[in-house]
Amino acid sequence: MKQLSNAQMNQLRESAKQRESSGRYGVVNRSGFTGAYQFGLPALEDLGYIKPGTTARMKAANKQAELGNGKYVSINSGLTNAANWTGKEGMKNVQSFKDNKELQDKAFDRRINKSIKDLTNRGVITNASTAEEIAGNAFAAHLI
Numbered sequence: 001m002k003q004l005s006n007a008q009m010n011q012l013r014e015s016a017k018q019r020e021s022s023g024r025y026g027v028v029n030r031s032g033f034t035g036a037y038q039f040g041l042p043a044l045e046d047l048g049y050i051k052p053g054t055t056a057r058m059k060a061a062n063k064q065a066e067l068g069n070g071k072y073v074s075i076n077s078g079l080t081n082a083a084n085w086t087g088k089e090g091m092k093n094v095q096s097f098k099d100n101k102e103l104q105d106k107a108f109d110r111r112i113n114k115s116i117k118d119l120t121n122r123g124v125i126t127n128a129s130t131a132e133e134i135a136g137n138a139f140a141a142h143l144i
Contacts, residue, residue: 002125003116004134012135013108016142026098032076035098037108037142041078046114047107049091054084108142115141 004012020038021027028034032041042055058075065072078084082093091097097104115138119125125134 002120002127002129002134003113004131004138008131008135009109009112012112012139013105016108016139025101025104028094028098032074032079034076034079034094035104036101037104037111039097039104039107039111041076041084043111043142044079044097044107047110048088049086049097049107050078050084051086054078111142112138 017023017036021036023036025036029038033039041050041058044050045052045055055075058073058078061070062072064070079094085092089103091103116125116134119137119141124137
């Protein structure tokens with residue numbers, strides 16, 4: 001499986017950080033995306049920082065709101081509830097995540113590498129893919 005070199009990963013990390021948050025680790029946008037790489041609740045759940053099933057519960061609540069049985073909430077609002085955090089690597093709430101630059105970089109790297117693996121399995125990334133194509137596709141997948 002093709003991977004990005006350390007230099008290419010560093011370049012992608014710095015580019016993503018600037019694009020998503022102007023390099024600010026503690027930022028939260030108005031949609032609730034958090035940190036330097038603007039992680040959402042589903043991504044943090046996928047990485048093990050949010051308890052399994054939290055995203056599904058938030059989506060189910062919103063489905064009920066669409067039916068007139070409750071109030072619609074941003075899925076990312078689940079990040080503000082400390083009870084949703086697993087405690088993995090000391091992450092007990094959104095503030096501990098925002099405060100930990102090293103962990104955010106590590107989480108981004110894991111997310112990108114997982115995206116590369118998934119995209120390779122789907123045939124999007126092939127042996128003929130350039131580093132730029134791999135980085136671009138993996139970054140786009142990070143946003144989903």
